[in-house]
Amino acid sequence: MTGYSTDSLHRRQVPQRRSSIPPVARSRRNWTLPTVLVPVLAAIAGFGGAYSYIWVPVTLVLYAATAYLLWPKPSGNGTLAWHPILLPMFAFGVLVSVQWLLRLSVYPAASLTETIKLAAAGCTFYLTLNALRLPGAQRQVARVLWLFCGLLAAEAIFQLFSANGRIYWFHDASYGTPVGPFVYHNHFGGCMDLLLPPAIAFALEDNGHHCTWADRARRGLLPALGLAAVVLSLSRGAILAISLEAALALILFWRQFTATRNARIATIVVSLALLGFMLLGNARGMVARFHHLAHNKINHFTLRIKVAQSAWAIFRQHPWLGTGFGTFAVEYPRYKYWDNNQRVLDAHDDYIQALSETGLAGAFCVLSFAGIWLWDFRKHCSEITMKAPLRISFHIAAAGFLFHSIGDFEFHSFADALLFYVVLGAALAVSRVPPKASAAEAFNNEAVKAHPLIPGI
Numbered sequence: 442m443t444g445y446s447t448d449s450l451h452r453r454q455v456p457q458r459r460s461s462i463p464p465v466a467r468s469r470r471n472w473t474l475p476t477v478l479v480p481v482l483a484a485i486a487g488f489g490g491a492y493s494y495i496w497v498p499v500t501l502v503l504y505a506a507t508a509y510l511l512w513p514k515p516s517g518n519g520t521l522a523w524h525p526i527l528l529p530m531f532a533f534g535v536l537v538s539v540q541w542l543l544r545l546s547v548y549p550a551a552s553l554t555e556t557i558k559l560a561a562a563g564c565t566f567y568l569t570l571n572a573l574r575l576p577g578a579q580r581q582v583a584r585v586l587w588l589f590c591g592l593l594a595a596e597a598i599f600q601l602f603s604a605n606g607r608i609y610w611f612h613d614a615s616y617g618t619p620v621g622p623f624v625y626h627n628h629f630g631g632c633m634d635l636l637l638p639p640a641i642a643f644a645l646e647d648n649g650h651h652c653t654w655a656d657r658a659r660r661g662l663l664p665a666l667g668l669a670a671v672v673l674s675l676s677r678g679a680i681l682a683i684s685l686e687a688a689l690a691l692i693l694f695w696r697q698f699t700a701t702r703n704a705r706i707a708t709i710v711v712s713l714a715l716l717g718f719m720l721l722g723n724a725r726g727m728v729a730r731f732h733h734l735a736h737n738k739i740n741h742f743t744l745r746i747k748v749a750q751s752a753w754a755i756f757r758q759h760p761w762l763g764t765g766f767g768t769f770a771v772e773y774p775r776y777k778y779w780d781n782n783q784r785v786l787d788a789h790d791d792y793i794q795a796l797s798e799t800g801l802a803g804a805f806c807v808l809s810f811a812g813i814w815l816w817d818f819r820k821h822c823s824e825i826t827m828k829a830p831l832r833i834s835f836h837i838a839a840a841g842f843l844f845h846s847i848g849d850f851e852f853h854s855f856a857d858a859l860l861f862y863v864v865l866g867a868a869l870a871v872s873r874v875p876p877k878a879s880a881a882e883a884f885n886n887e888a889v890k891a892h893p894l895i896p897g898i
Contacts, residue, residue, distance in 0.1 A: 546765025
């Protein structure tokens with residue numbers, strides 16, 4: 442009998458287009474994504490990484506993951522990610538390391554501790570930058586942050602009404618203003634600044650699978666809980682940062698929101714629903730917090746101004762290299778403009794504190810970092826669609842967090858700093874999409890689908 446057997450026909454191989462990412466690099470990056478997300482979310486859940494028994498093991502895991510990514514492999518490392526923003530980040534890391542190594546810091550031990558944490562943040566960013574090069578990885582991160590946002594908000598709300606100043610109902614944090622796993626309510630607010638934009642974008646995204654507004658409403662319940670938790674936390678900085686994020690979203694997505702009558706109606710309904718969830722929180726208490734600023738000469742705002750003036754005085758005495766990374770608490774008593782009988786550990790303004798600790802050299806690195814990020818943000822604004830809102834949502838989250846850091850020490854929360862670099866890495870990561878198949882390959886693939894048993898195709 443002549444011809445081909447069925448088994449031999451099924452064994453015929455058809456040339457398939459290959460990804461431009463080597464298999465070793467692909468598998469390593471697939472492994473990298475959970476390796477960076479798990480320790481970062483564990484740091485948030487672990488009291489915001491405030492204690493050494495949390496941040497030390499998290500740091501070691503991030504160091505080990507980065508070492509594995511960079512370690513030479515027999516089959517090659519593939520192409521590692523690169524972005525210009527790594528240059529000012531590396532320069533800042535070299536600066537603070539030199540401060541410690543050459544004993545230019547007034548308190549080398551504090552500088553060493555903060556440098557170790559800074560390196561962990563850098564590892565987080567680089568791991569994220571590499572992990573999110575595969576198509577669809579951004580959506581995976583957004584899905585995880587969407588789910589974590591809802592869980593964190595639900596825990597925080599339940600805890601606020603039942604734990605009486607304790608975190609997880611057993612850890613006494615009554616000395617602070619605990620909300621969720623954080624000892625300080627503004628650090629919880631900073632965490633929500635980063636979680637809410639990608640969570641809302643994931644909830645509203647048109648994923649192309651016959652997504653209805655009812656589906657989006659169900660997904661929107663989790664970020665709505667997050668908004669209610671922020672209001673209950675009484676974090677004025679978080680409310681202002683989220684307001685800025687909302688304004689940015691409206692400006693950037695205005696054409697999409699108003700393209701059709703249904704889009705306009707949906708935008709109004711979603712906005713009212715989110716506002717309603719915010720009002721379910723302690724809206725009266727939040728209004729009272731802002732009222733206190735307007736009707737009291739001595740308030741948290743004026744105290745922050747006094748502390749900022751002290752930080753500026755430190756900078757004027759040490760203009761070039763500062764006093765050393767992480768040394769503000771040591772130097773502040775010599776320069777304080779106001780004595781309220783409280784120990785001040787941070788300047789409540791990350792930028793003026795960085796200026797006092799690292800001088801003009803550090804300021805140059807920070808401004809370069811901000812400039813490169815803004816350039817990238819502006820470039821990605823041309824990609825805005827309701828079918829692909831995730832990258833812009835990560836940029837918006839980063840913008841809100843950077844704004845919040847003007848009035849609080851958000852980067853001095855270890856967990857918040859790590860989450861910021863996850864969000865920033867997700868915003869800046871460049872997806873390596875496989876090249877399109879040639880015309881001959883496309884014809885062959887279509888023919889195989891239509892006639893799977895024809896030999897020679």
